[in-house]
Amino acid sequence: MCIKKYFLTALCSVIAYGASAQSDITEKEIAAHISFLASKKMAGRFPGTRENKKTVGYLIKNFRKAGIKPFGISYTQEFSAKIRVKKGVTDTPVVKTQNVIGFIEGNDPVLKHEYIVLGAHYDHLGMGGPSSKKPDTVGIHLGADDNASGTAALLEIAEKLQANSKDLKRSILFIAFGAEEQGLLGSRYFVENxxxxxSSIKLMMNMDMVGRMNSEKHLYMGGAATFDGGMELMKGLGPQIGINPLVIAYDVGGSDHVSFFKKNISVLGFHTGGHPQYHTPEDDFAHINVPGEKLVCDYIYKAIVSVANREGAISFIPEKK
Structure with a gap:
């Protein structure tokens, strides 16, 4: 290839995938992502809607801006989602929706064939429905904490990892799951397809409701004992960041990481706790603790780098009952 042609090819690559990944996670960008995703114009990000498509477009745009490539030729993995309906309703709609997948290839010639998955679901309840805590209320369920917060964390951590990708030995998959609120449908589809x-996925880390850190700076996580050294690692990172992690051995909870755990894949499920606004129209940006979410992002970033660069094997450890 001549030098001129090589230069043009490289330039096209930069334009296609961006070259502006920031080397740090910022409160400003966390707030901007949540404000957009949980705005009224996004109408609760319900599967199959125009707002769902806008959310997918927003995710892809930010992956590209950060220089994060798709895995293969497309960022999207399409699937059909059966929508939950009230008890007694027999007409159950099925809609098309998507998972959004980004990819950073590791640098170790052997370990790059192993993957860490960082995930968060981007959908919410739209105007309410049977999963709402106010099922008779028709109003936009904004879903700022659930799960615009996790989606914002996914974008910010991914951007920093891309900026420092030369330091990663294992590869990273970033997955924004669709239709989680309809029964973990996006993650269930992914593990079946x-x-x-x-077998090459060594750890799945999931963020669902990470925007409401309390004054004690608690971060809850289930599944730390599902991989060797997990309990010690996650406890040890807390003082470095300035948070108090509540590290739970198993009790993996009820979000998208459960789909991976059922396939004997090690998992970590992160959240900052429940609150009265959960699954109501009141789950809005005003309740988000942005500085607290930055601490969450910094903690998870360090955890990913540590696991991605571990020399030894990462082995799944089932719960002993």
């Missing part, structure tokens, strides 16, 4: 062999 994985883009890489499931």
């Amino acid at each position: 994985p883009v890489v062999p499931l």
Whole structure:
């Protein structure tokens, strides 16, 4: 290839995938992501809607801006979602929606064939419905904490990892799951139709409701004992960041990481706790603790780098009952 042609090819690559990944996670960008995703114009990000498509477009745009490539030729993995209805309703709609997948390839010639998955669901309840805590209320369920917060964290952590990608030995998949609120449908579809062999996924880390850190700076996580050294690692990172992690051995909870755990994949499920606004129209940006979410992002970033660069094997450890 001549030098001129090589230069043009490289330039096209930069334009296509961006070259502006920031080397740090910022409160400003966390707030901007949540404000957009949980705005009234996004109408609760319900699967199959125009607002769902806008959310997918927003995710892809930010992956590209950060220089994060798709896995393969497309960022999207399409699937059909059966929508939950009230008890007694027999007409159950099925809609098309998507998972959004970004990818950073590791640098170790052997370990790059192993993957860490960082995930968060981007959908919410739209105007309410049977999963609302106010099921008879028709109003936009904004979903700022659930789960615009996790989606914002996914974008920010991914951007910093891309900026420092030369330091990663294992590869990273970033997955924004669709239709979680309809029964973990996006993650269930992914583990039945994985883009890489499931055996090559060594850890799945999931963020669902990470925007309401309390004054004690608690961060809850389930599944730390599902991989060797997990309990010690997650406890040890707390003082470095300035938070108090509540590290739970198993009790993996009820979000998208459960789909991976059922396939014997090690998991960590992160959240900052429940609150009265959960699954109501009142789950809005005004309740978000942005500085607290930055601490969450910094903590998870360090955890990913540590696991991605571990020399030894990462082994799944089932719960002993």
